[in-house]
Amino acid sequence: MFEGMSLFIGALLDALIGPNLFVPGEPFLIAAGYQLHQGIWTGVFAVLLGGLIGDQASYWIGRYVGTPAQKKLIAWQPKTRRPIARCRHLMYKKGNYVLAFARLLGPIAWVVPFVAGTNKVEWSRFSLFGMIGLLLGVGQFVMWGYLLSYGVDKFPFIQQAQTIVVEHQYSLMAIGASLLFLYVGRKLKWRLLFTKFTLVFFSLTLFANYSHFFWLSDDFQNQPNNSQIESAFVSPLELDYRAYPGKSKVFDAQAINVLFYGENPRQLMLQLGWVENKTFSRNDIEWRDYLKLLQQNTPPVSDLFWNQQPQQMAFQLPGDLLKRSHIRWWKGGVDPQSKQTVWVGALSYDNGLQVTPYSGIVTILHSIDPDVDQERDRLAKQIVQYAPNQRVDFQHLVSPITLDEEHDYYTDGKVLVVKPMPSI
Incomplete structure (x- = not known):
């Protein structure tokens, strides 16, 4: 043709x-x-x-x-x-x-x-x-x-732009609908136009927030696991030690600062007294469930994305609604020497609330304490005291990072590595 x-x-x-x-x-x-x-x-x-x-x-x-x-x-x-x-x-x-x-x-x-x-x-x-x-x-x-x-996949900047647009589609539609409302209002000379515009924009923003957390996040439950990455042999030096509050990398990164070698870190976390959290992407959370979790001081953990995938599990230490230690875990691959599964963890401390851009919307989330090393060292002491079957080590796997336009945290570059004690 x-x-x-x-x-x-x-x-x-x-x-x-x-x-x-x-x-x-x-x-x-x-x-x-x-x-x-x-x-x-x-x-x-x-x-x-x-x-x-x-x-x-x-x-x-x-x-x-x-x-x-x-x-x-x-x-x-x-x-x-x-x-x-x-x-x-x-x-x-x-x-x-x-x-x-x-x-x-x-x-x-x-x-x-x-x-x-x-x-x-x-x-x-x-x-x-x-x-x-x-x-x-x-x-x-x-x-x-x-x-x-x-092949568009040969051009990462095109993929990144596409990811940004798709991720922000509901916010873009809210802005577009609000501007259209403002344009029509000016043409028709509506009274109190600015007040009406503000109410419309605020309502659409709230709807975008509700849709993101209670509707769209559930889509990940029906997606297949990223089995190729999870089963691939990987060296700690090859891992990406940054996670993002969205699938695109336009957001400020958060630290990956813990590695766990073993089938699953769940048993260790529960042994240390951590509480497993619900997450919006991995659990079907309705509005009533959300309120109940708030009453229990264990609100759902907002999703972080590592390799464009949300965490597979999350835990917190007992705390209140504004201040808590929490960690998210992803399967990172298989260690070629020990043949053990390697899990990567993002450990940090929630310290109050802030308005922040997140995964295509603007919402209210916990403010992350920038000193992520303090939480890393605290977890290492817990493991030494309460999990003698685990060995802890600190490895320089990341260059030291200071607060800048791309990072909301600072670190000396050491990553906590947790492995089972060798059998005698």
Whole structure:
């Protein structure tokens, strides 16, 4: 379907006034990008030639029969009235910019060559700036086709951008809906508009929070385990010692500062007097369950993400609602020497509450004490005193970290390593 002639015809119809109201050119341009990745240049040449001829034909149609054709076009397709009016206005104000960036201006691109001809724009001027616009407009979709063929996973920055957008989709929708409400209110001249806007924005933000914790977090319960990472052989030097309050790395990191070797750290934590917490991603928590856990001073632990996965279990020492020690655990892989499972832990201390960006929303969470080494050393003393069957060690696996724009904690770089005592 997408051989050279088909690509040429598709790009031609996408640029020609009249047919371009119905023929989307993007599939043909993206297909040319696919072919380019395979080493075939003729597809790119075909869409550029088709777009050039379509633009030129639209220009000369407007030049010779512009006014009557414009009236017939509007009568035939009323939706063109607004783009034509906007295009005429922009052409008068900033004609060269419009000609150069027409293909980036949405529906206006349909009529720019035609209106340029109708307004008797010099052909040489139209051709020069129109060629720039053609290269920009066609080039962007050819590039996306090339990237899709190459594999988006080969471009981490694209994956990261996609993760950020998906993770923040409900916050973005709340902001968009609030701005739309403000725009409509200004047009209709509503009274007390700012107060109403504030209430709408606040309500949508609360809804985004509720949806995140009580609806969307449950999606992880139905996802398959990350078995490839969990069963892969891994050295402590290969592990990432940062966790994030979201799947994207735009958030400030929190410390991974404990390693546990063994089948499961649950027995050790309970032996030390820690209480296992519910988590939003691993447990089905309803509003009533949340209130009950608050009464017990064991509120659910908000999710941290290590390798874009939420913790598999979490524990806290007995405390109150504002101050508590807590740790989250993930399976990190298998030690190649002992063949034991390696668990990574993020241990820290909650010290009050704060408003903070978290996993695509803005919410109220516990404030983390930046001195994570203090909690690490405290856990090591507990293990020595109450779990003599475990051996503790401190290893320099991380460079020392100070408080900065990427970290909310500081550490000397030592990681607490907990292993079973060798049998005698």
